[in-house]
Amino acid sequence: MTMERRFQRDLNAVDKVFDFINEFVTSFKVDPSVAFPINVAVEELFVNMVLYNAESPEDISIAFEKEEGKVIIILRDFDSDPFDMTEYKAADVQTLIEERKVGGLGLRLVKNMMDEIYYEYKDRKTRIKLIKNLDA
Amino acid sequence: MLTIDDNKTGVIRLSGRLSAVEAAQADTVFDQIETTCTIDFKELDYISSAGLRVLLKTQWRLMETGHGLTFVNMEPSIKNVFQLAGIDEVFDGEWEDQK
Numbered sequence: 001m002t003m004e005r006r007f008q009r010d011l012n013a014v015d016k017v018f019d020f021i022n023e024f025v026t027s028f029k030v031d032p033s034v035a036f037p038i039n040v041a042v043e044e045l046f047v048n049m050v051l052y053n054a055e056s057p058e059d060i061s062i063a064f065e066k067e068e069g070k071v072i073i074i075l076r077d078f079d080s081d082p083f084d085m086t087e088y089k090a091a092d093v094q095t096l097i098e099e100r101k102v103g104g105l106g107l108r109l110v111k112n113m114m115d116e117i118y119y120e121y122k123d124r125k126t127r128i129k130l131i132k133n134l135d136a
Numbered sequence: 137m138l139t140i141d142d143n144k145t146g147v148i149r150l151s152g153r154l155s156a157v158e159a160a161q162a163d164t165v166f167d168q169i170e171t172t173c174t175i176d177f178k179e180l181d182y183i184s185s186a187g188l189r190v191l192l193k194t195q196w197r198l199m200e201t202g203h204g205l206t207f208v209n210m211e212p213s214i215k216n217v218f219q220l221a222g223i224d225e226v227f228d229g230e231w232e233d234q235k
Contacts (some may be wrong), residue, residue: 014157036182043184047156074203093222100196105221106185112220 003027004063004098017046017062024064030071041072041130044106045085049077051107056080060129070115070133076082076085085110085128086119139179140165146172155188162187163208166194171203178209184218195226205226 003024007013018039025035042062049060058078065072072088090104111117116131138158141149142165154162175191191205196206207229210218215231218224224231 011156014155014230018153018155029210036216039182040184043155047186087178097226099222100199102192102196105188105192107221109217109221 002034002065004061005059006019006059007046008059009054010055011050011051014046015041016041019051020062021064023093028064028066030066031134034071034134038050038071038073039070041110041132043073044110045075045128045130048083048085048106049075049080052083053077053080070131073130073132075126075128075130080126081122081124082121082126084119084121086117138162139180147174147176149176149179151181152181154180154190155184156180156186159186159190163193166190167215169198169205170201170208171195172198173203174206174208174211175193177207177211180211180214185221188218188221189222192223192226 003020005020007017021039021042022034024030025032025038046060046062056079059061061075061076063074065074069132085107088107090108091099091101095101098102108131113132114130115133118129120127120129137152138154138161140162141150148165148169148176152158161172195205205227207227210229219225219231
């Protein structure tokens with residue numbers, strides 16, 4: 001079973017995204033402890049799509065599926081430029097601290113909070129699939 | 137929604153959510169901090185990288201004058217965000233018990 005919804009390319013839509021995650025977590029009886037990392041990962045990727053692909057007229061799609069022992073999250077951005085976040089190497093934390101920078105935190109959180117991340121890009125469409133394992 | 141209570145001298149209490157939606161609001165308050173200050177997280181339910189950036193920018197700026205932020209009353213889920221981002225040790229706080 002899948003829940004899918006489309007959201008306006010607007011930072012203020014983040015609140016609606018949180019509401020949608022809450023609906024998913026409640027109706028699929030997902031352990032509340034994974035709601036926090038799902039909120040963070042989805043917010044980070046959604047906000048990146050809003051900020052770095054601001055020109056696209058298309059809405060952004062977010063979908064959730066629950067399978068045995070895991071949650072699958074799919075974000076799709078249409079009419080987008082390629083950016084493979086799985087290949088992106090942010091400055092390491094030590095450099096960030098030494099140089100007093102603030103970049104790369106969001107993608108670091110996504111990578112550390114999710115168990116698997118897959119990136120696909122075809123015909124100007126971006127598809128990011130996240131998997132969060134559920135404790136048995 | 138984020139509520140920022142800075143009525144008590146030297147203490148800022150955060151409550152609600154500090155996501156990309158609220159980051160600009162938080163920036164306007166944190167930009168005013170000029171000296172060492174305690175941030176009370178007791179009522180904060182959520183933070184993402186947008187919130188971390190607000191706090192980190194403030195911390196870098198305060199450190200230039202020998203000041204800094206001290207974090208208190210952090211729930212494990214909030215602490216975890218700082219730790220997974222790798223920036224927990226930049227701030228004074230009760231980090232040890234979560235490691």
